[in-house]
Amino acid sequence: MRKVYHNIIHIAGNVITVEADNVAYNELAEVTGSRGTSLAQVIRLDRGKVALQVFAGSRGVSTQDQVRFLGREMQVSKSPALLGRVFNGRGAARDHKPDITDSMTDIGTPSVNPAKRVIPKNMIRTNIPMIDVFNTLVESQKLPIFSITGEPYNELLARIALQAEVDVIILGGMGLKHDDYLILKRTLDEQGALSRTVMFIHTAADPVVECLMVPDMSLAVAEAYALAGKRVLCLLSDMTNYANALKEIAITMEQIPANRGYPGDLYSQLAARYEKAVDFDGAGSITILAVTTMPGDDVTHPVPDNTGYITEGQFYLRNGRIEPFGSLSRLKQNVNGRTRSDHRAIMDAMIRLYSEFKSTLEKQSMGFKMSGWDNKLLKYGRRFEKEMMSLAVNIPLEDALDLGWKILADCFDRTEVGIKTELIDEYWGKGE
């Protein structure tokens, strides 16, 4: 029987400090008071004083409450029975079914030895031209969707999840609006994907410490499934809420903030989660797609900024479209050389011309006379936006490439598009 401690000497924010001995760093405890029992986790040891973050928050915790240490770290089940189920940030069922407590595994496992990773080489087809053609998604990639509140990022997540060929989908929701959670769940259900999905949901109404657990829970389960040979797609929404929860605890712990109140280890904390994306040498894979809402649409805000340095590219979702500028899949080179010989050339040429179209638009808005070239660009840009960028377009990669040649041929001469002559000879006028 483990000792019970009563001497809580400090309560602030979601953190309490208790006098106790023989406590391990990162260990779990149960705090029991008049308002019930909550889990808590050790976050600092200082001589006889133990600081814990309380999952349910410190509201109603009294100085006389009981603290009982459990002698273990946070764990989650990796049983196949998780499929089709919904849990909260503590790993407890939130779908009125029994909890699952068999084959438990620690969360926050050590990082994968780089020598046991392989170079990702499988394209994940989404049938969205802005992804497939211009920024191909690759198995084991970690990609955030940079967006702002109000944009249909959860819908985009769900659409990619449904069209991607993967074995298991893990959905981690952090600070989700309850309505968004219900919509996501319904979409997956309607398309028959719920039975291969595990959800860890923290809604905006739940205690903030549980938000901190969601990525680790989701990724621990993803890792267990991937080690069993499954191809796992892990969807996280929204990582900015996660970072804000980190900030909240760090400030309570009186850590010196680095940038805009965020702790100095924000980069390392985010990286530890994103780097779980992996293609194992001799087992399955984890692909991570994570929504990062940019406060004030500012990409230099610490959360999107640090994220961009960690992830293998990013999708900008703005005005309901994936923006060609800034959006990037760093792994596309691994796969787009083997799809079709014109893939890279189309990708580069169309974006370059679209960029010129943008400058022409600027000139036009300032009232300058449009040259012949400008008029060609204007025609091209409008068609590109309508036929390629719109998220309503749902066509396979090959059709999208043909469409690209058609748009180019309709708007320009052969010499104007800056593509290698060899490719022009082969493909010009394709899709007519």
Add this chain to the structure above:
Amino acid sequence: MAEETRKVEKIVGVNGNMITVEYNSRIMQNEVAFARVGDAELKCEVIRVRGKYADLQVFESTNGLKVGDEVVFTGELLSIELGPGLLAQVYDGLQNPLKLLAEHSGFFLQRGIYLRALDRELKWDFTPMAEAGAEVVAGDRIGFVPEGTVKHYIMIPFAWQGTWQLKSVTPAGSYTIDDVMAVAVNDRGEERKVTMTQFWPVKIPISDYREKILPEKTMVTSQRTIDTFFPVAVGGTFCTPGPFGAGKTVLQHAISRHAEADVVVIAACGERAGEVVEILREYPELIDPRTGRSLMDRSIIICNTSSMPVAAREASVYTAVTLAEYYRQMGLNTLLLADSTSRWAQALREMSGRLEEIPGEEAFPAYLESLIASFYERAGLVELRSGDTGSVTICGSVSPAGGNFEEPVTQATLKVVGAFLGLSRERSDARRYPAIHPLDSWSKYPSLAAADQLACAREILRHGSEVNQMMKVIGEEGTAIEDFVTYLKSEFLDYVFLQQNTFDEVDGATGADRQKYMFNKVVDVLKTDFEFKEDKDFARRYFLELRQLFVDSNYMKMESSEFKEQEKLIADKISQCAIGA
């Protein structure tokens, strides 16, 4: 280590990756210690001593440590092992061999496992160079073993003090790294053995050389923008700051593949694991055209990616530069690529925060600037005591928060480097790679190109950019045809020379000779006066076509017949509109 030097103390606090220990014996700053948790021993380093407490950074996860747990002090600074067999290895920031570790513990990096960096069973062919009776000091060569294409000298350990007399030298033959290659005595009668390996504390530079020489020779990287416009010198320093997605890592990989260096040390410091995997899997397959051997044979990879423990990230750049200095001592030109020094600085910031030091700008510690300066100062071209020269060239990539170059790490770096290759978001958005900004970047080192040609090209770029800005305000129709042509020329220069396709076999690497040849051709076009009869659309089209001809030729092998054909097409095209042609 001997039992009597082991001092055992107790933990009194744990805060993230920092532990506090109450001590009763002698404690040294930066001393290495091991914290015991269960069966594992976690490596840590003393970073501050205050009163009777010492703060240590732990190079592993601290989960499970308790107040009262034991910490064993070693009495030694954080060191790495130097000797034959380092090349082609992949280490973590503390010189743990990752491939062996994978065999040992599988998919994950289990904490508390430290393996020997060098293979103790492999045999090396030793040729002695010194004879018994000779007087030697630290760093003197007593023999060599062949390591790939490198003549790997076995040296008197750098840490030895005073003069020593060789009592015996092992004859030529095949030996392991732990075999005794020589025995030496000093005038106090102390006797020591020299094996093929030695240890050196990573945070102290190896300074066994006669003097530092001014770096004045261009290091060819086969990247046109670098070698011609913003060159790097053998033994120089340069940095590549840029926002995310601007192509820092792609550029570093290109440099690591094509740079003319004998040994390349790649420090993947706090960056993505996937990028290292590309090197790990591809380099053994790629052939270095200069030696005909695998690229891996000249590379050492230090890999402490972002999810690996943050304290080891701090150590990793020092480990990397120590390895580069070691091979410099053999008269070799070494190149250290550190990606990214910002992650290293962030590791310092994290520890500084835990120590509750008074923060400087953006919460970076106040000593950041001096640490960055002393790191880059470990680069240099040196004349060794043997008369050979050797060099360490350092390239640090910088990942400024928000892509803003005003931040402390970029600014501190700019003060100490010899070349600045600033990557711009604007260029990468327009897919103009490498995204090195042609107007903002600078270099203090000599270029491959002649000064007058370079000045002409720079002037066109500058003027062209001005015209482009102006056109946005006054429109194309208000721009004089002369200015418009200058703008077209600057775009032409950008497309055919500055932009380079790293992923193409031919275009990806332009050797020194081809670069000079190409640059001559391009400058000829820039200097040519063209007649367009005030027709801007015609001029634009003409330059687009000319550009296409040049770009096509960039993808052709120079000695091929198609390249010769292409040159004729180019000459015809130029004479179409050139005045006086």
